[in-house]
Amino acid sequence: MSVFSDNIRLLRGKSGKTQRELSQQIAINTSRYISYESGRSKPPVDILIRISRLFHVSIDLLLSVDLRKYPLEDMLKLPDNRIVLPVVVDQSGNESIEIVPQKATMGYLRGYSDPGYIESLERISLPFLKNGKFRAFPADGDSMPPFKDGSFIIGKYIEGIDDLKSGNTYIFITVNDGITYKRLKSKNNDSITVAADNTFYEPYNIPLEEIVEVWQYASGIFPQDFS
Template sequence: MVSANLRKIPLKEIMELPDNRILLPVKVNHNGENTIEIIPHKASMSYLSGYADPEYIENLQTISLPFLGAGTYRAFQVEGDSMSLYKDGAFIIGKYLEKATELKKGKSYLFVTRNEGITYKKLLKTEKETITVAADNLFYQPYSIPLADIFEIWEYACSISTQEFTKEDFNTDQLQIIELLKELKTEVKELNKNN
């Protein structure tokens, strides 16, 4: 493992890398192992201006989840109803991706973008200069994000719920429709047997 004290290197020199890349500052524990920085929802706006600032990252709270294995991870707190599988306050832990070419159709990602800030969406397709993403909640339409507007990409690694789900949290209308379809399927099979 190679390490350096970034405080001794002028920040301007660190940030000016080829291909407009920046170093991703990470916090390490006393053993030199990466920790998972926690980005609470209330800090998401300040993250947009501090994500490349080692001092900002150093002041974030951290957790450790050794079962995640190698990689760089961050925990982002979610809020809103676009990703209906998570209640407000849940944390999505993402694994850092260095390149958009690592994106996989059908997987979920946290995108740190110029216009939207931090958004958690499922990838529908990639094109030369844009990606198309969608929410789990069908109320929201899929939309495109220019690759040039994406600062960071974090692939879903795991989640931590801070509230317990109840039966009422699930859409009973949708469950009833599924049950009706199952019953219809059974009835069609029975009709086919009798003919």
């Protein structure tokens, strides 16, 4: 058996399809599909793509993450089926907020698509933040007062660029800059224009293709106020 075979068996069961019905949907014979589900053989890339699209789960998840450990009903599916975010609650039923450690830009870029990495993060609960997926990111520099080094910006996950509104502030996760907190100025055809609240810094464009995640500002944590 393998993670992949366990995953497709799980997903097929949740879909209510027989092995024959599913094999017909991905255009292969039933015995070939059964060999994948039993772990006797591995599918080529073109079949992996068909299975991924059928179940709306990314190939990397199918191959590397045991989905039995993350109830699908309690997950938030992200665009392009890239990752899933378990929505965790505490004993009082409040949604938990993962805290990304200070100076963890590169660590987050390597781990954001790994549910195991996200599960390892420390958590807090703020009862006034509800109806969404929230995460706390470390502030860096002086470009967005009042946030300084040592403070955290809590963001609410935004599913797509179309949901962004000019004038609001967002945490942008990008392949080049990592974690950055800026105010949206405008949306363009293939980029967005953002700016710091500190006018010392010039506005700049972020190509849409470089954006990994977007989180809208929801609240802040200022540990230095209590030191």
